[in-house]
Amino acid sequence: MNFPPEAPLLDVKNLRVSFFTPDGVVGAVQNLSFSIQRGQTLALVGESGSGKSVTALSLLRLVQPPGRIVEGRIVLRSQRAGEIDIAHLDEKSGLLFKVRGGLMSMIFQEPMTALSPVHTIGNQIDEAILVHQDVSRAAARRQTLEMLHRVGIANAGQRYAQYPHELSGGMRQRAVIAMALVCRPELLIADEPTTALDVTIQAQILGLIKTLQREIGCSVLLITHDFGVVAQMADEVAVMKQGEIVERGPVRAVLKNPRHAYTRALLDALPSRRARVA
Amino acid sequence: MTREDSTPLLTVRGLSKYFPIHATGFRRRVTGLTKAIDDISFELAAGESLGLVGESGCGKTTTARCLLRALMPTAGAVLFRLPDGRRVDLARLSDRELKPIRQHAQMVFQDPYSSLNPRMTVRDIVGEPLVIHRLARGAELDDRVSEILARVGLQPEHRSRYPHAFSGGQRQRIGIARALIMRPSLIVCDEATSALDVSVQAQVLDLLKELQRDFQLTYLFVAHNLDVVRGFCDRVAVMRQGRIVEFARTSDIFSAPQHPYTRILLSAVPSPDPDVPMNFNVGEELARLDAETG
Numbered sequence: 001m002n003f004p005p006e007a008p009l010l011d012v013k014n015l016r017v018s019f020f021t022p023d024g025v026v027g028a029v030q031n032l033s034f035s036i037q038r039g040q041t042l043a044l045v046g047e048s049g050s051g052k053s054v055t056a057l058s059l060l061r062l063v064q065p066p067g068r069i070v071e072g073r074i075v076l077r078s079q080r081a082g083e084i085d086i087a088h089l090d091e092k093s094g095l096l097f098k099v100r101g102g103l104m105s106m107i108f109q110e111p112m113t114a115l116s117p118v119h120t121i122g123n124q125i126d127e128a129i130l131v132h133q134d135v136s137r138a139a140a141r142r143q144t145l146e147m148l149h150r151v152g153i154a155n156a157g158q159r160y161a162q163y164p165h166e167l168s169g170g171m172r173q174r175a176v177i178a179m180a181l182v183c184r185p186e187l188l189i190a191d192e193p194t195t196a197l198d199v200t201i202q203a204q205i206l207g208l209i210k211t212l213q214r215e216i217g218c219s220v221l222l223i224t225h226d227f228g229v230v231a232q233m234a235d236e237v238a239v240m241k242q243g244e245i246v247e248r249g250p251v252r253a254v255l256k257n258p259r260h261a262y263t264r265a266l267l268d269a270l271p272s273r274r275a276r277v278a
Numbered sequence: 279m280t281r282e283d284s285t286p287l288l289t290v291r292g293l294s295k296y297f298p299i300h301a302t303g304f305r306r307r308v309t310g311l312t313k314a315i316d317d318i319s320f321e322l323a324a325g326e327s328l329g330l331v332g333e334s335g336c337g338k339t340t341t342a343r344c345l346l347r348a349l350m351p352t353a354g355a356v357l358f359r360l361p362d363g364r365r366v367d368l369a370r371l372s373d374r375e376l377k378p379i380r381q382h383a384q385m386v387f388q389d390p391y392s393s394l395n396p397r398m399t400v401r402d403i404v405g406e407p408l409v410i411h412r413l414a415r416g417a418e419l420d421d422r423v424s425e426i427l428a429r430v431g432l433q434p435e436h437r438s439r440y441p442h443a444f445s446g447g448q449r450q451r452i453g454i455a456r457a458l459i460m461r462p463s464l465i466v467c468d469e470a471t472s473a474l475d476v477s478v479q480a481q482v483l484d485l486l487k488e489l490q491r492d493f494q495l496t497y498l499f500v501a502h503n504l505d506v507v508r509g510f511c512d513r514v515a516v517m518r519q520g521r522i523v524e525f526a527r528t529s530d531i532f533s534a535p536q537h538p539y540t541r542i543l544l545s546a547v548p549s550p551d552p553d554v555p556m557n558f559n560v561g562e563e564l565a566r567l568d569a570e571t572g
Contacts, residue, residue, distance in 0.1 A: 198333035
């Protein structure tokens, strides 16, 4: 499918997600609009409860009841599948199935959320391929081994047959990245992908995401609370507070000259900045 | 008086903790030892904040736990100066001798969600140390709990509530109140702010600073986050593989790191300044360092 080059890959318009609890309706995301250009990285940054993870889940239509997308459009302009409004797809539609893991995939903070403890690493990645591509098991296995190698897992043949608990946290996150990218998605959603990792492992995983993004040519929606990760990874940043975007713009502009008071407050709370002032 | 003040509050010499590695099988024979920490030595002056930083598995938590005798060290001495000027070796005392001394050295834990008993009210959680050490009861206990809650920024009416009713930052304040109520001279903070959002983290760090001034506290601050240590600690010890690889004043560690590991660690921290690029190649550099040092 051909779209004009200036048409964003993803357009989220007036998204509203609410949770209908017995104690009343809680608006988790309110009137949210943003877009992501092809090949670019948008960072969604905010504190706990700001609605950034709910936003990520809504893009894949994974918000669980009592939560529900109440309003808005989520338009994905896929090269492979054309223009899709994900917010209005039928829950059982084949297209939604194709979006999840095929056109868009997601990695989580805790790799075990995405991994099954009772299947081998290789089996799980094979499965992702077989679900979305019409290939033989042997071909899937070849792709899996190649992908494991590409995410920097040494001895891919041996790791293929191992279970997640046999891998370290950093290795598991690599395996999850392999699984997420093996079908060459057009958008990768990374929800705090390195928050649980040590800094030296974090640096390697972030570097890996950058490299693979370039190779595959996908866009990345990076959810994080860490302005350091934003500064090093993203092209654009949107600062969220209480379900709304309070400030949005190119990373350099927002981090160097924040216009909104909340962005300034968050940046001033960074220990490195406080150290400089003190 | 002067002599007393010049003695470090804590002197650690040759502290080591080895864990046995057991064979699989019924007899579980010991087949080797993991040196969790190996020959650690440092001094901690009264009123100082020392940061102990390193990555998972470097031995920083084991060190903290050995100091407070939550773990029995394999070897080494932990000389602790009591308020009356006596010095005791925490590594050698019997459990009975240790108990009255525990009130002087307290700990604040990382996870405010799992370190507070969900079935106890704030009054019971914060007052429990006083009850255990038989230092207060009845109305006096209540007064002291209210007083300490006020000091950490909580309200007296919070006493009758349970931990679930509080936010992460408030829970960490409860944990601090519980440590502080014993009027300790040393507080070990094990990743005390790691689970908190940055703005809440900043508030808790400010609180700890303020309490340090008011109560003449000495902190050992265990953290994996170099950034937190930067604004908080006077000196920093960087640990790797059970040993201290670099020990210096905080400003020196950040401006002129000496050990290659410290340099790699600092270069891996993503800077919030887009013009200061981070180092994505730390994997190769660490491997090279290991190859060089054997």
